[in-house]
Amino acid sequence: MAPVGYRGCSVVTTVTIRAYAADTGSGLVDVLDALKVHSASLFGHAEIAFEPVAIFDRPFSTVARLRIVPHEAAPFYAFTKIYKERPPRPYETARTTAEVVEQEFAATLRLHTALSGRPGFASPRPIARFPEHGAIITGELTGRPLDRVLRRARGVSTPLLQSVATRIAAWLRAYQTSAATGETSCWSRDEGRAYLDDRLRYITPGFLAPEQRARALALFDALAGQVTGDEPLVPIHADLCPSNILVLPGGGVAVLDFATAQHGTRFHDLAHLYMHLELCRNRWRQRIGISQVQEALLAGFAHEPAMRDPLFRLMLLQHVVCHVTQVADSGGWRPRAAVRALVRWRWEVLMRMPALGGATFAMDGRHQCPSDASTRSSGAEASAISPISSTASPSRD
Ligand SMILES: Nc1ncnc2c1ncn2[C@@H]1O[C@H](COP(=O)(O)OP(=O)(O)OP(=O)(O)O)[C@@H](O)[C@H]1O
Numbered sequence: 001m002a003p004v005g006y007r008g009c010s011v012v013t014t015v016t017i018r019a020y021a022a023d024t025g026s027g028l029v030d031v032l033d034a035l036k037v038h039s040a041s042l043f044g045h046a047e048i049a050f051e052p053v054a055i056f057d058r059p060f061s062t063v064a065r066l067r068i069v070p071h072e073a074a075p076f077y078a079f080t081k082i083y084k085e086r087p088p089r090p091y092e093t094a095r096t097t098a099e100v101v102e103q104e105f106a107a108t109l110r111l112h113t114a115l116s117g118r119p120g121f122a123s124p125r126p127i128a129r130f131p132e133h134g135a136i137i138t139g140e141l142t143g144r145p146l147d148r149v150l151r152r153a154r155g156v157s158t159p160l161l162q163s164v165a166t167r168i169a170a171w172l173r174a175y176q177t178s179a180a181t182g183e184t185s186c187w188s189r190d191e192g193r194a195y196l197d198d199r200l201r202y203i204t205p206g207f208l209a210p211e212q213r214a215r216a217l218a219l220f221d222a223l224a225g226q227v228t229g230d231e232p233l234v235p236i237h238a239d240l241c242p243s244n245i246l247v248l249p250g251g252g253v254a255v256l257d258f259a260t261a262q263h264g265t266r267f268h269d270l271a272h273l274y275m276h277l278e279l280c281r282n283r284w285r286q287r288i289g290i291s292q293v294q295e296a297l298l299a300g301f302a303h304e305p306a307m308r309d310p311l312f313r314l315m316l317l318q319h320v321v322c323h324v325t326q327v328a329d330s331g332g333w334r335p336r337a338a339v340r341a342l343v344r345w346r347w348e349v350l351m352r353m354p355a356l357g358g359a360t361f362a363m364d365g366r367h368q369c370p371s372d373a374s375t376r377s378s379g380a381e382a383s384a385i386s387p388i389s390s391t392a393s394p395s396r397d
């Protein structure tokens, strides 16, 4: 079977696959050996062939599609993800690849158990993990990554994408209530501010102007001041973005990649995906109705408009800061000036989202001071927030 292309990867030839598989540096040989050693306990038979049919070199991992041929039974496909070692950034909590693998496997297993049999939701079946090789293996799900669907959206109707968005919102609600996790903590304003400030401090020299950092913190304070009551923490995916969502043939959805699954607020994942949809609009010059897809996502998640909720807006702000920090760090071979321009452009585009104050935070620093009676913030910081219309925002597509 010909391998299909995956995000950020070209289709590889058999020759390349053999070369990769032979290269011990990728870790694939070790993983294939470990699968063979454990095939009796994993698959109930020792005589099983494992054949890599596609390999994708990704920034933080090597992903291989495996053809698994059991003895006298029909072959099936699985994916192995082998994490690359990388030093943690100064603003990150250090985790070993073994810890990441264990955590991802546990979250994938919990979800698979909780969602099995629920129509419209599929979830990857965890097959094995080899923490010592930084590897996890999951059964293949048939579907197309949402980022590819959006990128090649010609021929895909907006109503179809809206129904996918509604399904993702339903998935999110099911995930958040998927299991009693024993988590009793609530969202902490101080921790949220420290998280934001760590990243802002890291990128301010060279990427953002000090006034931009100050304005982002002022916006945080204004929004945090409006969050009333305790916000309990729920299970979150923490990297819910189009490339981690598969659109299944019948219109259902599956979510992949639980490497960062943890606990957070109920709006964490929703705001993260909302921001990534915003990036799709700007990155690929989409002519499909991204605004309608975003609205379907929010409406599918909550009856009350999430856009008006200060916690949703706060999560959005947090994700924007986190995203531009990652962009600033992902320079690689690119000249620093190019990375800087990219960071500034992304910042400008994202901070212009209506939920973050529209044009208020544009790079030129000009500051609108809307007087919004419905915005219950106080003092000078209140002027950092522009009003959110109670009606649906006009389409920006
Ligand atoms: N079980 C699976 N079924 C179908 N496709 C899969 C499966 N596992 C991985 N894939 C494909 O491989 C791609 C990469 O997998 P994954 O998201 O787990 O790793 P990653 O993207 O390298 O991690 P990161 O999000 O840090 O970049 C997915 O976008 C998807 O296209």
Ligand SMILES: [Mg+2]
Binding pocket: 243, 244, 257
């Ligand atoms: Mg991924």
